[in-house]
Amino acid sequence: MASTLASGLSPVRHTFDSGARVIIQETSATPAVSINASFLGGSVYDPVGLPGLSYLVSRVIDRGTTRQTADAIAEELDQRGVTLRIGTTRHSMTFCTTCLTEDFDDVLDLVLEVARFPIFFDEELGKRRAEAITALRQNEDNPSVRVGEALSEMLYGPEHPYGRPARGSVDSLERVDRAELVSFHAQHIRPSVLTLAIVGDVRASHTFDRVARLLDGWDGGPKRQALVPPPTIEPRRRVREIVMPGKSQSEIAYGFTTISRLDPRYHAYWMLNNILGQFGLGGRLADNIRERQGMAYYAFSTFNANVGEGPLVIRAGVDPTNVERTIEAIDVEVQDLGRLGPTAVEMDESRGYLIGSIPRLLETNDSIAAFLQDCERFDLGLDYDRRLPELLNAVTIDHVRAAAAEVLDPTRAAIAIAGPK
Amino acid sequence: MHLPATSSVDTQTRSDYLPNGLKVVVREVHTAPLVSVWCWYRVGSGDESAGRTGVSHWVEHMNFKGTVNIPREQMKGIVERFGGMWNGYTWIDQTTYLETAGRAALDRLLFIEAERMAYGLYEPAECESERTVIISELQGGENDPDQLLDTEVTATAFRAHPYGHPTIGWVDDLRSMTRDDLYGHYRRFYIPNNATLVVVGDVDASDVLRRAEKHFASIPEGPLPQRVRVTEPVQIGERRVAVEREGTTAYVKVVFHAPAATEPDFFPMLVLDAVLTGAKGVNLWSSFRGVPPQRKARLYTALVERGLASLVSGAILPTVQPYLYTLSFTAIDGVSPGVVEAAAFEEIERVRTAGVESAEVARAQHQLRARLVLDNDSVTNIAHQLGYFETVAGPGFLSSLQQRIDAVTPEQVWDVARRRLSPTNRTVGCYQPLGRS
Numbered sequence A: 001m002a003s004t005l006a007s008g009l010s011p012v013r014h015t016f017d018s019g020a021r022v023i024i025q026e027t028s029a030t031p032a033v034s035i036n037a038s039f040l041g042g043s044v045y046d047p048v049g050l051p052g053l054s055y056l057v058s059r060v061i062d063r064g065t066t067r068q069t070a071d072a073i074a075e076e077l078d079q080r081g082v083t084l085r086i087g088t089t090r091h092s093m094t095f096c097t098t099c100l101t102e103d104f105d106d107v108l109d110l111v112l113e114v115a116r117f118p119i120f121f122d123e124e125l126g127k128r129r130a131e132a133i134t135a136l137r138q139n140e141d142n143p144s145v146r147v148g149e150a151l152s153e154m155l156y157g158p159e160h161p162y163g164r165p166a167r168g169s170v171d172s173l174e175r176v177d178r179a180e181l182v183s184f185h186a187q188h189i190r191p192s193v194l195t196l197a198i199v200g201d202v203r204a205s206h207t208f209d210r211v212a213r214l215l216d217g218w219d220g221g222p223k224r225q226a227l228v229p230p231p232t233i234e235p236r237r238r239v240r241e242i243v244m245p246g247k248s249q250s251e252i253a254y255g256f257t258t259i260s261r262l263d264p265r266y267h268a269y270w271m272l273n274n275i276l277g278q279f280g281l282g283g284r285l286a287d288n289i290r291e292r293q294g295m296a297y298y299a300f301s302t303f304n305a306n307v308g309e310g311p312l313v314i315r316a317g318v319d320p321t322n323v324e325r326t327i328e329a330i331d332v333e334v335q336d337l338g339r340l341g342p343t344a345v346e347m348d349e350s351r352g353y354l355i356g357s358i359p360r361l362l363e364t365n366d367s368i369a370a371f372l373q374d375c376e377r378f379d380l381g382l383d384y385d386r387r388l389p390e391l392l393n394a395v396t397i398d399h400v401r402a403a404a405a406e407v408l409d410p411t412r413a414a415i416a417i418a419g420p421k
Numbered sequence B: 001m002h003l004p005a006t007s008s009v010d011t012q013t014r015s016d017y018l019p020n021g022l023k024v025v026v027r028e029v030h031t032a033p034l035v036s037v038w039c040w041y042r043v044g045s046g047d048e049s050a051g052r053t054g055v056s057h058w059v060e061h062m063n064f065k066g067t068v069n070i071p072r073e074q075m076k077g078i079v080e081r082f083g084g085m086w087n088g089y090t091w092i093d094q095t096t097y098l099e100t101a102g103r104a105a106l107d108r109l110l111f112i113e114a115e116r117m118a119y120g121l122y123e124p125a126e127c128e129s130e131r132t133v134i135i136s137e138l139q140g141g142e143n144d145p146d147q148l149l150d151t152e153v154t155a156t157a158f159r160a161h162p163y164g165h166p167t168i169g170w171v172d173d174l175r176s177m178t179r180d181d182l183y184g185h186y187r188r189f190y191i192p193n194n195a196t197l198v199v200v201g202d203v204d205a206s207d208v209l210r211r212a213e214k215h216f217a218s219i220p221e222g223p224l225p226q227r228v229r230v231t232e233p234v235q236i237g238e239r240r241v242a243v244e245r246e247g248t249t250a251y252v253k254v255v256f257h258a259p260a261a262t263e264p265d266f267f268p269m270l271v272l273d274a275v276l277t278g279a280k281g282v283n284l285w286s287s288f289r290g291v292p293p294q295r296k297a298r299l300y301t302a303l304v305e306r307g308l309a310s311l312v313s314g315a316i317l318p319t320v321q322p323y324l325y326t327l328s329f330t331a332i333d334g335v336s337p338g339v340v341e342a343a344a345f346e347e348i349e350r351v352r353t354a355g356v357e358s359a360e361v362a363r364a365q366h367q368l369r370a371r372l373v374l375d376n377d378s379v380t381n382i383a384h385q386l387g388y389f390e391t392v393a394g395p396g397f398l399s400s401l402q403q404r405i406d407a408v409t410p411e412q413v414w415d416v417a418r419r420r421l422s423p424t425n426r427t428v429g430c431y432q433p434l435g436r437s
Helices: A053-060 A070-079 A101-116 A122-140 A143-156 A170-175 A178-188 A204-215 A266-277 A283-292 A320-340 A344-356 A365-377 A384-393 A397-407 B055-062 B103-118 B124-142 B145-157 B171-176 B179-189 B205-216 B266-277 B298-304 B337-354 B358-374 B379-392 B397-406 B410-420
Strands: A012-015 A021-026 A032-039 A085-088 A093-100 A194-200 A238-243 A250-257 A296-303 A311-318 A414-419 B013-017 B023-028 B034-041 B085-090 B095-102 B195-201 B239-245 B251-257 B309-315 B324-331 B426-433
Touching: A021 A204, A021 A365, A032 A101, A032 A365, A053 A085, A053 A093, A053 A122, A053 A178, A070 A101, A070 B358, A093 A101, A093 A365, A093 B358, A101 A194, A101 A204, A122 A143, A122 A170, A122 A178, A122 B309, A122 B324, A143 A238, A143 A250, A143 A311, A143 A414, A194 A365, A250 A320, A266 A283, A266 A296, A266 A311, A266 A320, A266 A344, A266 A384, A266 A397, A283 A296, A283 A311, A283 A320, A283 B124, A296 A320, A296 B124, A311 A320, A311 B124, A320 A397, A320 A414, A344 A384, A344 A397, B013 B205, B023 B205, B023 B379, B034 B103, B034 B379, B055 B085, B055 B095, B055 B124, B055 B179, B095 B103, B095 B379, B103 B195, B103 B205, B124 B145, B124 B171, B124 B179, B145 B239, B145 B251, B145 B324, B145 B426, B195 B205, B195 B379, B251 B337, B266 B298, B266 B309, B266 B324, B266 B337, B266 B358, B266 B397, B266 B410, B298 B309, B298 B337, B324 B337, B337 B410, B337 B426, B358 B397, B358 B410, B379 B397
Parallel strands: A021 A194, A238 A414, B023 B195, B239 B426
Antiparallel strands: A012 A021, A032 A093, A032 A194, A085 A093, A250 A311, A250 A414, A296 A311, B013 B023, B034 B095, B034 B195, B085 B095, B251 B324, B251 B426, B309 B324
């Protein structure tokens, strides 16, 4: 029997008059379907002075519609064993769920009803606000979150869309009222900025017809993509320490701003990050910090190119007495890769890994849906998975060397440390 | 010993034994050009004695450090070269290793697992270097108040059974254990007749068995290690532990001694948990995947909907010997742990006194059925499911799961609630952040 996805994805797309884009990938691995509805309604769209609004909208939006109560929605979800996950990122508010094929029509109806007809009861706002504030309090006690947020602010500045806290503050959440939720929803949760990815045991023609009925009469609204200004912070080395008494381990976040997702150097940066802090246990960083020096359970880097110039962030969790040694080790690896670039062996290994991992990363309905969302968000094309090997093969050692020289310089690093001393 | 292929309801899966006692379980899944290889050992932190806690987990770490035929420097990239990922984990009953990669990697993955089973190097310098890595892992866990409380509550709930200590071990044991302790543990438990090899993916089952024989047949069987068989004394009164540390948020945990996977009470408890907190996946890995459907669950409506807690969760997992049923609560900012605890007890008593509705049981059963389907979404997860139940509960358990869940009655749920959720069977833990009492 042949592998059904061996030759790549074969999604189909339809764009409705309202601007809503629907992409469907049929798969048959399990009698299940993943629904991923993403609107351009993330934290970058929060009004000035009210950070966290999009996050709070996402917490309240599924607690009652003009057609049914929160309790009835809860019953519908729980009866089917379904969890509706609504989350926000910098740019998007996404409604995700996975259900059995037999429940697909009803669950799709519910997802779009929740997105389209929320009622935002005051009582629900009160409860979800208290939960959101509790989550913020938990984050205040989490060294990993603290260094992540501190680093974003250091790299972009506190007013930049990528620098301010995506979930707001206790103060800002307390100032949100129902009218602001309604207004945010009216402006940003609209068909013109909707991409709906459906992956699983469904028939595309039937599903397009059903989505058309569900979106019928919903005014698309203007298609807006937030402009993200380039970071204005002067790139010089700066360090921020956050003292958290009682913690056993110190967290380090060490980073730089990089490029946008649409930059032609994207694939070179991707390989650079893989070599620096991903390949194997965590690239060169883990080789040094974990394997040779035994200082940390984890040391790795992430690269998150976005609509704007996203960050490259190095993370490590170490004994508080090893913070300085760890930062020295990161400096060494950053400087070496920045000055000398990768080796030919590293290029081959990294390229082989990234190309070889494509089928694994596109194995589940959820992961395919998330991948298709990225393809749409950045206009990568529905054949991007099949073009990806070619794009990675085109990256030369000189491309990666240039990327490394551009970004990896310890004298321009921002460093946040949170720990007991 | 050469046994014929087992006959069970699960006709998709082929099982066989090699002459050295290694059980090989294969399922062909041709939906993606991938293969997932897992090697499971019947050894976990429940097999450890005082002074040697954490040895199983540390051994797991050492088994990524090079073998006789895979030098240390060749370990990096050995799976990644095939686009693959690899990992391992240790828990109370089992230690397991996995690789998922392109199907062309099958032979290489089997070679790695055979090397890991018999030819680990355990270089003294590597053992020392890993000591500080593991202590760092432990410290990372201590940064999380919920995890810290979990460790304290579990240790308080058990008086005799080694399930009471954390899988990662106590820090003093991690500081004092030697290379010989590690190597001795490795040699005692890492034998083919104490292991199960699971292969799932775009493979031919007969070909897998031939290759498994090529790589593993030369590894001799050994004396089957005697597993710890401690009977935890019956708890006769509520136990309590209070943790006061720096922090911002209060947490409450309530644990009850629970049935082992093979005890008759296990399935009614599974359904009871789904009624109280929503259905999770029925194994360690899948139980962590996402938030369960729980908005109509008893404890969610009693605490989250009343504005007392921001999070409610429950966990009952299949284990070899009786472990714990754990309920966890995160108090809403400004709500004291005592209020959370009282509301939870009130709802639990309501279930113990009046039982549950048949509609609640039907909903819980449907949720669990859905999870069993949704958890089979990748070759990695299918292989984990097969290996987990084979190791913890034995052959036939997985294939009978759905039927046994469906057979649970409201009366059985009420019965286990009355007996198992009694105050005398519970241990209560509160994490009170300093300065926010």
